[in-house]
Amino acid sequence: MKRIAFVFPGQGSQEVGMGKSFYDQYESVREQFAKADDRLGVSLSQYMLEGPEETLTKTEHAQPALLLLSTSIVQLLKDEGIKPELVAGHSLGEYSAHVAAGTMSQEEALSLVQKRGQLMEEAVPAGQGSMAAVLGLDVETIERVTSAIRDEGEVVEVANYNCPGQIVISGSKEGVDEACVRLKEEGAKRALPLNVSGPFHSRLMKPASEQFESELKGVSLKEAEVPVVANVTAKPVQDKDQIFDSLVEQLYSPVRFEETIRYMMDQDIDAFVEVGNGKVLSGLIRKVNRRMKTFNIQDPESLEAFLEWYKED
Structure with a gap:
């Protein structure tokens, strides 16, 4: 069978x-x-x-x-x-x-x-939370960048470990926007905000x-x-x-x-x-x-x- x-x-x-x-x-x-x-x-x-x-x-x-x-x-x-x-x-x-x-x-x-x-x-007022898909970047770099942004007072963290080269991040709108900028600078092929209603799978x-x-x-x-x-x-x-x-x-x-x-x-x-x-x-x-x-x-x-x-x- x-x-x-x-x-x-x-x-x-x-x-x-x-x-x-x-x-x-x-x-x-x-x-x-x-x-x-x-x-x-x-x-x-x-x-x-x-x-x-x-x-x-x-x-x-x-x-x-x-x-x-x-x-x-x-x-x-x-x-x-x-x-x-x-x-x-x-x-x-x-x-x-x-x-x-x-x-x-x-x-x-x-x-x-x-x-x-x-x-x-x-859970979070509309417009205050966000998620983004990060393509073409290793997990270690994404975790390092999001950790640094959290140390600066914004919430952003990995929400989905989907497959090699595709990670989703989640958090406050400011935290996710800042992470997208920095992750592109680190070599991400794309960092795309997702059309979702909240920062799912985050703190x-x-x-x-x-x-x-x-x-x-x-x-x-x-x-x-x-x-x-x-x-x-x-x-x-x-x-x-x-x-x-x-x-x-x-x-x-x-x-x-x-x-x-x-x-x-x-x-x-x-x-x-x-x-x-x-x-x-x-x-x-x-x-x-x-x-x-x-x-x-x-x-x-x-x-x-x-x-x-x-x-x-």
């Missing part, structure tokens, strides 16, 4: 029309979309299928939308008897991974990430994490049926207490995605399956190891292509 790992995309992978082909083809998906609308008290399925884009892109909508599609596809894979060896997600995607691992229900996760999105939006999210902790206490976490490789440590978690701590810390800690992928590759994985909208993670995985086999499942055609490979002798 082939050994596979599921990975789940995070915020930024949303787009109007996501999931429409699954919605049209599968009654089970239509049922899950309708239940999500009822659970959240918003027309989430309408935002996903029809837009408008500015409504779908709001953090409190984008996060449950991405989770809903990913976990609806997971159910289709389960119906086919597919079970991964390991699961992981990128930031928000870690919640889809936990649903896939059985640590929380889809319904609980939807409410949780809706609240998570609201708290992240509210400025600590107040949000404290409020989020009380929300998470209301979820009946279970032991993971398959290991979830946590963003915070790039190590597998299965114990309920470990899972709780890792999800609280994740809000203000960097996403160690490259380390996560390297760990999973070391577990003799035959292929990574990106479950949900887009191909962002598949691209990052190939930058870690271009020979690694990847699939992305975001419509019935890509689901069939994966199943055909998985079931062939």
Whole structure:
């Protein structure tokens, strides 16, 4: 039997029309979309299928939308008897991974990430926080420059270790702007401000994490049926207490995605399956190891292509 790992995309992978082909083809998906609308008290399925884009892109909508599609596809894979060896997600995607691992229900996760999105939006006043992607510069230089800026009194730190040559920084607008200038002087190919609503995965999210902790206490976490490789440590978690701590810390800690992928590759994985909208993670995985086999499942055609490979002798 082939050994596979599921990975789940995070915020930024949303787009109007996501999931429409699954919605049209599968009654089970239509049922899950309708239940999500009822659970959240918003027309989430309408935002996903029809837009408008500015409504779908709001953090409190984008996060449950991405989770809903990913976990609806997971159910289709389960119906086919597919079970991964390991699961992981990128930031928000870690919640889809936990649903896939059985640590929380889809319904609980939807409410949780809706609240998570609201708290992240509210943590820092609009325009005061920022994030930027730094391309073509080594980690050591980025950490040295951001550390120097912190010593001068501004907040800026690494938010995502995505893949070789792609690091995301986060912090105050002034701190990120200054870091972009200095990192270009240090040889970065590009330092691009991101279109996000806050300084995610930075210490400025600590107040949000404290409020989020009380929300998470209301979820009946279970032991993971398959290991979830946590963003915070790039190590597998299965114990309920470990899972709780890792999800609280994740809000203000960097996403160690490259380390996560390297760990999973070391577990003799035959292929990574990106479950949900887009191909962002598949691209990052190939930058870690271009020979690694990847699939992305975001419509019935890509689901069939994966199943055909998985079931062939």
